[in-house]
Amino acid sequence: MARPDAPRHPTEQHRPQVVLGAVTTGLLNTSEPLPLEAARQALALLPGVSADWRRHPIEQVVSPDLFFGLDCKLAVRSGAQPRVIGTARARAVLTAGHVLQGSASVAVVLDASKRRLPWAHYAARTGMVEAINKADPADLVNGFLHGRSGSTVLDLGKTGSYVMSLLDRVPQVDRQARLKTQTCRLLWAAHLREDVEPDGRVEAGDDGVFRVRMSTPSELLPQFVEFCEVLAMHDWLLSALKNAFDRSARRGRRAEDEIDPALSYLGHIWNPTAHLPHEMRWLWQALEDEAQLTWEWQSTLTRVRDKVTLLTRKAIEETLHKESV
Amino acid sequence: MTAVTPTRASSTPARVFSERNQGTTVQNLPLSHLSIEVGHFYMDDLENGEAPIRRQFERVKPWLDAAMATVVCGEEKPRISTCFLIDDYFQRWPDASEIMEKLLRLARESGVAIDYVARESSCARRLDGFGVAELVARRILEExxxxxxxxxxxxxxHTGWLSNGRPPREATVLNVMEAHDWEAASEYGKRNHSIFLDVELWKDRAEPGADEEEVLSQRLYSCPFLAAVWQLVRLGLLRKDGAPALEVTDWDGHWRDEWSQFPDIVKVNPQAKPFYAYRSLSIMPQHFLGIEHAVRTIIDHVLLDQPVVESLLLRAQDKKIILPSAVADRISHHFLEGGQ
Incomplete structure (x- = not known):
């Protein structure tokens, strides 16, 4: 029920031209991964509807969509920031019972009206905002991905973080994760164009944020969103493992305190094509060819496991040495 | 900074595996074109004398006929059902069978056929204990x-209140000599001037610190809130696990005395057209106008499940029936003149 659908048969004048989104990824605060049944209960964030779920090859549960009221500005690279009014759509995605994502998006309809309309108008168009002033779609894409943030500008990352925070309060979560991780943010923007072949571009910024832009027909938008969620999760996995490895080498830390939870929480999860929509495989493949994220993961994991081997050997040698003294 | 610009692969192999466990599948309901609510009484009115009840039904009758004659039904033969909501939430006595007998008889004698009877209490909590009102409460989005x-x-x-704008503000005046600092209320969606409305949705009566279950079991919903639930139920928009949040039960031939044993919605006319409908009309005395304004405000702020909304829109489109996208536009009223 909660999988995003392409904007549905809107009238010509109300067709969104740009869709903006953010995926926030972090660790669910539990000591052990949530079993599928518990995860389905935890992610039923609205009464009356259940979460969607998959068992193979990695368990994944997707919450129903929640909606957030918006009346704010959109960042642009040039000229006046357009004001938009409507609702953002957001959902929680839990993978392998442990990796939690807040995925928020909003479809932007340009030139819709000259003033704020009665709320019923926006409530009937969920997940959409309408811009009051004129704006250029390409400028909105750039502005959202690279614009400066501000207190009056759309902040979908916050929306995603809020959805994630809902999972802190559910009884299934014991709030005792043993691994320290940071949340990662990915921003994406899609320029909807019915007449073009889909075309994507991924940038890893110096701020550590992945930014994905795409030109796509609206029917492929749901798959594109899922692609972004897959990428965000794997970007997070990679940083979480690397950070744990870095911490393990720091003076004054017991290496195994960092490495053990990292291996047991994260070691088995990497599988980018597991839930990658069929229609997005070409994009992932092209990304792999150049960015080689899977190689980077394998190499990091090998270093971690080598370190475990070396620590084990050292421990054995120390024990033997003690016995021989 | 790294950047990747791929080109689209020309062909992709066919799929052999798929797994999609949809948490909820939306049921397709049988639908009438119009659901007409034929009058409304407070429980006091139902308890006392027959004349006022008969008089209201007699005044409903011509408007009911007019509504039936003008129903929006595309290219189909019109399907219309009538219903009546029993006001049993705020007060009730164990005389359900007496009241039902009287109500249905007076309606029939006035030429108003009632197809379905529902209880206001069910809009809060179903006979089986499920909290129907919370389906709406949790889907309210503040403007x-x-x-x-x-x-x-x-x-x-969270507060149990919902408004369509910003309330008036009175600043704390530190210096008594200063002019009184006051800012008028403002309706967010106003056109030139505001009609600010602040609606009480419920009162929480549980002790502070009580757990959620306790809070919900003690919560007293307001009349407009339950009426909003009622409208959404009639429009087939309120669902639990894809099925209607309140389901229809056939009448088994005799009435219980206790309202608490009364079905959520009971079908009293075996030949009735479906209860749920694309649109709804409520015919009621004028003094309910304030409540219905509040109902509209509440409904304007309920964000419904997209698959449900979508399934109704597709059905309507299929049958060439015009269905407004704003839910409140599917609801209409006729207020009977006052002073009678």
């Missing part, structure tokens, strides 16, 4: 404050 809502604000109403 975003102009130019100041960037997406980080929690979406639900």
């Amino acid at each position: 975003p404050e102009p130019e100041n809502s960037t997406g980080g604000r929690p979406p639900t109403a």
Whole structure:
């Protein structure tokens, strides 16, 4: 029920031209991964509807969509920031019972009206905002991905973080994760164009944020969103493992305190094509060819496991040495 | 900074595996074109004398006929059902069978056929204990404050109040000599001037610190809130696990005395057209106008499940029936003149 659908048969004048989104990824605060049944209960964030779920090859549960009221500005690279009014759509995605994502998006309809309309108008168009002033779609894409943030500008990352925070309060979560991780943010923007072949571009910024832009027909938008969620999760996995490895080498830390939870929480999860929509495989493949994220993961994991081997050997040698003294 | 610009692969192999466990599948309901609510009484009115009840039904009758004659039904033969909501939430006595007998008889004698009877209490909590009102309460989205809502604000109403704008503000006046500092209320979606409305949705009566279950079991919903639930139920928009949140039961031939044993919605006319409908009309005395204004405000702020909304829109489109996208536009009223 909660999988995003392409904007549905809107009238010509109300067709969104740009869709903006953010995926926030972090660790669910539990000591052990949530079993599928518990995860389905935890992610039923609205009464009356259940979460969607998959068992193979990695368990994944997707919450129903929640909606957030918006009346704010959109960042642009040039000229006046357009004001938009409507609702953002957001959902929680839990993978392998442990990796939690807040995925928020909003479809932007340009030139819709000259003033704020009665709320019923926006409530009937969920997940959409309408811009009051004129704006250029390409400028909105750039502005959202690279614009400066501000207190009056759309902040979908916050929306995603809020959805994630809902999972802190559910009884299934014991709030005792043993691994320290940071949340990662990915921003994406899609320029909807019915007449073009889909075309994507991924940038890893110096701020550590992945930014994905795409030109796509609206029917492929749901798959594109899922692609972004897959990428965000794997970007997070990679940083979480690397950070744990870095911490393990720091003076004054017991290496195994960092490495053990990292291996047991994260070691088995990497599988980018597991839930990658069929229609997005070409994009992932092209990304792999150049960015080689899977190689980077394998190499990091090998270093971690080598370190475990070396620590084990050292421990054995120390024990033997003690016995021989 | 690294950048990747791929080109689209020309062909992709066919799929052999798929797994999609949809948490909820939306049921397709049988639908009438119009659901007409034929009058409304407070429980006091139902307890006392027959004449006022008969008089209201007699005044409903011509408007009921007019509504039946003008129903929007595309290219189909019109399907219309009538219903009546029993006001049993705020007060009730164990005389359900007496009241039902009287009500149905007076309606029949006035030429108003009642197809379905529902209870207001069921709009709060079903006979089986399920909290129907919470389906609506948890889907209420407060209207975003102009130019100041960037997406980080929690979406639900926690206070039990819902408004269509910003209330008037009275600043604390430190110096008595200063002019009184007052700012008028403002309706967010106003056209030139405001009609500010603040609606009480419920009262929480549980002790502070009580757990959620306790809070909900003690919660007293307001009349407009339950009426909003009632409208959404009639429009087939309120669902639990894809099925209607309140389901129809056939009448088994005799009435219980206790309202608490009374079905959520009971079909009293075996030949009736479906209860749920694309649109609804409520015919009621004029003094309910304030409540219905509040109902509309509530419904304007309920964000319904997209698959449900979608399934109704597709059905309507299929049958060439015009269905407004704003839910409140599917609801209409006729208020009977006052002073009678």
